[in-house]
Amino acid sequence: MKTLLEINNLHTSFFTHLGEVQAVRGIDFVLEEGDILGIVGESGSGKSVTSLSIMGLVDDPGRITEGSIVFEGVDLTKLTNEQLAEYRGNDISMIFQDPMTSINPVYSIGNQLMEVILRHTKMTKEEAKERAIELLKMVGIPEPEVRLKNYPHQFSGGMRQRAMIAMAISCNPKLLIADEPTTALDVTIQAQILELMRSLKDKINTTIILITHDLGVIAEVCNKVIVMYGGMIMERSNIESLYDNPQHPYTRGLLQSVPKNVTGKKNRLIPIEGSPPDLLSPPPGCPFSPRCPHAMEICLKEAAPLFKISDTQFASCWLHHVDAPEVEGYVKVAGDENE
């Protein structure tokens, strides 16, 4: 497998009048070609800021304060805005949660699609139109020749999201970042869009980062997953191990707080008590420690490294340290990811 994207020790902060909001606090991961990586986390976990950092779209007062984002050997954090623009839309493109805020309401869908194509390729107007029709067909919009002339308000929510996806894939990007692409949609439409995303991977061989708060959506489409909390990675794993054998108390808490419906029996939900950390003054240790049922002294002082559970699973929790007390379900391991 060829490495497409490598993120090392990424820190992104927002400098507000209240102080520095540390949205992303030192995350590392590697994306190989053909991966569909899910990033799951609650609001404020840093998942969206991570994706905006990759795209170079972190606006004032925010900036990347440390770390590197290496895309095909080039560190994107070192590039100027003009150089980055060559990557954006071409090699890396993005789909947002609310299609209506990312599409211009006063231009027709076809106009906006062709603009992207003309901007990034050497096609003529006629060719671009052909390509636009082909793209709309690919994302499952009926009568693309007619629909091309429509304006965004004439599209339903699901169709707008399809049009957004068509725009995002128009230049065959190597990396597609989808930030909560189905959150604003109904479940039956969500099923359609997820199906489309799965098929895209086969059709144009794109590597995908899918950001969501829904563990169900991740399980449907991804092969790798990162669980974020308080700007840090709590667990990084292949898809099966995460659901079968979660190795971080936060991952467990998330999986437990979703209802497991068994016929004829009413189980009480197991919530995670407390509320997420304040990123203006995050706790010095593990961000989850104030809510963690197993929190130890060290957890409050120092964040744990990513312990290597297996070749494909890493968890940032001191319970995996050889000196930690035994807790059922958590394995002890010798080293972290760097060893």
Place this chain on the structure above:
Amino acid sequence: MSEERIPLLEVKGLKKYFISGSLKNRRVLAAVDGINFTIYKGETFGLVGESGCGKTTTGRTICRLYNPTEGEVIIDGIDIAKMSEKELRPYRKKMQMIFQDPYASLNSRMTVTDIIAEGIDTHKLLVGEARQERIYELLEKVGLKREHASRYPHEFSGGQRQRIGIARALAVNPEIIICDEPISALDVSIQAQVVNMLEDLQDEFGLTYLFIAHDLSMVRHISDRIGVMYLGKMMEITTADNLYEHPMHPYTISLLSAIPVPDPKNSIRSKRIILKGDVGSPINMKPGCRFAPRCQYATERCLTDTPELRELEPEHFVACHNAETIRGI
């Protein structure tokens, strides 16, 4: 649920139309188009459906936040659908509402005390010392502290704000609380906290809930019985387990199959029915089953003849002409 069921709220032929356009070109949006259901004392009735199906309008019309176009809303044996504001007043106490957006539903310029006490003040239930004591008691009931009483909404997180909204609803000792998507704006780890609290309060005060939501797995968890709506019509009503184990309406079947399951090895994906197209427009609708244009089993009759809810099995109501034959497939 108790053995002997006492109806608390009966909705009969309820319609809510919104009319716009000019005299010549009248546009009638049938948000709720003749629905019937009964909620019994002490139960939780879930109302599910996709956006635009009329579930929120149903909740708001029952509360008389909207005036119904037609039909009856019977609470404790009395029809409140056509009452004047003045006549309605004593009945407003019986019904309270919790809203979806904990940011928009609390007045940011009022203290928590004044927000929670609004109902108490309107109905002149308590004053002075007793009023303040009641606020403290309510705050503790919803897991907040006494000190929170003098603060303003912006000092609270989304989950805490939703708790304030729940305390406000409880303040007048209602019999039924209409919960309109009370957890969908909250984070997953906070949702479970709020749901558990709603269940505890129900046990303690013998509350009845109408729980409106689109998160199907949470609805199954909290509800005793569930109604499924589509474009202003009730498609299916049955017990929670029955709905998920033996759905009979083709819409319910495809809706349930669309839920993403947090288990990468589940086999549902292969059985998934992916519906074609979108929910149609509720404006100037023609007769016939609302779901027919997207239904794989639709026959000619479905396009002309609107199906009514029929009790095909005890406690299982389905509005589909072909439910019996579909089940055999």
